[in-house]
Amino acid sequence: MRSNAIITPELARALSELSLEMQRQVGVLIDRKGHIRETVVGDARTLLLPDLSGYRQGRDRLSGLRLVHTHLHPEGLDDDDFTDLALLRLDLVAAIEVTASGLPGRVYQAHMKPAYQDGDVPWEVLPAVTAFELPEDFPDMVSALEQEFARNRANVTAGGAGDRAVIVHVSQEPRAVAEASMAELKELSRSGGIIVVHEVIQRRPVDPKYVMGKGRLRETVVKAMQFGAEVIVFDLNLSPAQVKNLADFSDLKVLDRTQVILDIFAQRAQTREGKIQVELAQLRYLLPRLSAKHTAMSRLTGGIGGRGPGETKLEIDRRRAQDRVTHLQREIGKLGDRRRLRRNVRTGKGVPAISIVGYTNAGKSTLLNALTKSAVIAEDALFATLNPVSRRLRLPREQEVIITDTVGFIRKLPVELMAAFKTTFEEIDPADLLLHVLDASSPEIEDHYATVNSVLAELEFEGKPILVVLNKIDRCEPELVQGLTKKYNAVAVSALDRDSLGPLLDEMESRMPGMESWPAATATQTEHHAV
Ligand SMILES: Nc1nc2c(ncn2[C@@H]2O[C@H](COP(=O)(O)OP(=O)(O)OP(=O)(O)O)[C@@H](O)[C@H]2O)c(=O)[nH]1
Ligand SMILES: [Mg+2]
Known part of the structure; x- marks a missing residue:
């Protein structure tokens, strides 16, 4: 017997006899040196394996264990065997058929394939042999397999x-x-x-x-x-x-x-x-x-x-x-x-408030920056803004307002979690007008619009005056912009182009409630300040 012969005829026979006697599946987990590390007893149809997480060897490696067990039924490897093979990263799974005499019959074996096509199974089933014809070169195959895994992975994970x-x-x-x-x-x-x-x-x-x-x-x-x-x-x-x-x-x-x-x-x-x-x-x-x-x-x-x-x-x-x-x-x-x-200090001075709301990445912060010539973080990433940021803004008729940028909304986020961003909502609360920024270039615009409205409704802000701002029109065909402007009764802008903001500023002014009663601004308040 060679030292690397993992399933010996003697082992096959011992397992087989035991299994027949108990009328249960029995098995052993053997390491690469041929030592038995665990023994397992199941019922007539399945084995229940112990926790093998201690044998894990890292992502490119198999567990170093092979499962050799008996089958009281003659159909070859079954679904459970393949599951164990894949999920436990076994080097190999082998099922020994127990014959009526208690002698080992055919031995079925399978190992993982390093790569496979969609629709194909990820394991390779070896030809059935008898316990006396078992191949002895399996350890070499294992190391070849692991090298294949590592090579595949290098291709996938490059960069x-x-x-x-x-x-x-x-x-x-x-x-x-x-x-x-x-x-x-x-x-x-x-x-x-x-x-x-x-x-x-x-x-x-x-x-x-x-x-x-x-x-x-x-x-x-x-x-x-x-x-x-x-x-x-x-x-x-x-x-x-x-x-x-x-x-x-x-x-x-x-x-x-x-x-x-x-x-x-x-x-x-x-x-x-x-x-x-x-x-x-x-x-x-x-x-x-x-x-x-x-x-x-x-x-x-x-x-x-x-x-x-x-x-x-x-x-x-x-x-x-x-x-x-x-x-x-x-x-x-x-x-x-x-x-x-x-x-309160602010509103006590009678400065009206506007909040910018909208789906994440719609361009809310960019719009705030463009409107107020400031440099709030805006980037092509979801949830670039987490905290409300307020700035002063002077509208065309010299009226000053406080404008606030808020955290973006997103579908499927439980509203209780949105509520953790309470300060965002506290800023929306006293707002006299909401600017709902929509990314006109997104194919998902309708869904974004609906999501934002439903979050606003859940937060009980749906009664506030809302002005829809169609943003990123520089990325859209003019006909599309026209259609969307009508559909959402919106003002179209490109927050990247400050010259496109005139109509928005006018519309903001006319939609602000109580606009007529605003006090005239003094000539000295011309700067834009951070609040
Ligand atoms: N082409 C184009 N890109 C824009 C426009 N407005 C904003 N963007 C880009 O869209 C991306 C998101 O902009 P942000 O202003 O960070 O969006 P936001 O709504 O504040 O996003 P969150 O804070 O993550 O919710 C950035 O890469 C902007 O440069 C626009 O009018 N046209
Ligand atoms: Mg932002």
Whole structure:
């Protein structure tokens, strides 16, 4: 017997006899040196394997274990075997048929394929042999396989550092809607520093347990392994139970849309108030997920999806988290008091207020900058703005107003989390006019419009006068702009072109309630100040 012969005829025979006697599947997990590391006993049809996470060797490596077990039925490898092979990253799975005499019959074996086409299975089934014809060169094949995995991965991951993720959409929405939502999730991922290596769309009702079909889930996990992804991001909001089921099944980190958004918030929060708001939002999201014995918790809170604002780490202990929420709420209350005081000083002077609202990336900050010649951060990223920023603005008839830029809205963000951005809404509250900025160049404009309106309604601001501003018209055909202007009763601008803003300024002025009674401005107030 050679030292690298992993399945010896003696072992096959021993397992087979034991299995017949017990009328159960039995198996062993053997390492590459041929040592038995675990023994497993199942029932007549399945094995239940122990937790093998301790054997994981990193993304390009298999676990170093092969599973050799018996089958009391004669049909060769079954679905459970392939699942174990893929999800546990086994070097090899082998099933030994137990014959009526207790002697080992045929031996079926399979290993993962380093690369495969869509629609193909990701494993290679070897020709069945008898226990006496087992090949002995398997260790060489394993190292060749691992080299292949590493090579594939190098191709996939060239050019970019960050966490790699597979993103998944499951719904019965029309394909175009699903694709648009995925495009947005991809954008969100990019803004959050996640590299998307593979996308899966499955059109079916959301499964209460695993979100997607189990077969498709298994395939997705295998894809994740092959592309070197350690994260699956779902394009919907997962229940705590779903997160746990998915994490347990896949051994991958499982995130949902809200967590990606919160992670972006955490990375971008700059001010003390912003940081507190983000941490509050994260804790509110995590609290219901912090059940006493939640094994997936470390997956929820480590690394992406669990970045705290600034350099802090997220608090994960449930009771302390609750205390922290109370503490942060008190803090934010104090900061809010100061803010309100400042605002009262302003409004006490009779300065009217305008708030800019709209979908994220619509161009709100760019518009504020263009209107007030200031330099608020504006960039091609989702949620560039987290805190309201106010500036003074002089309208054509010399009337001064306070204009405020706010955090962008987005679909599927639970409104309780939006509410963490309370200061944004406190700024909207006293506004005499809302500018709803719409990106005219987005194919999703209708959806953005509806999302913003529904968030405004949920926040009970729908009664306020709203002026729709069609932005980014420099990117659109004139006929399209004409149609949209009519449809939304809007003013069209390009925030990148200050000369296009004249009609907007006029319209703002005429739509401001009580405009006629404004006091005339004095000649000395010509500068634009930050508030
Ligand atoms: N072509 C074009 N691009 C624009 C226009 N207005 C804004 N942008 C670009 O759109 C991107 C987003 O602009 P922002 O002003 O940051 O958008 P925002 O609505 O404040 O976004 P959040 O703060 O993330 O919600 C930036 O890259 C801008 O340069 C425009 O009129 N035309
Ligand atoms: Mg902004």
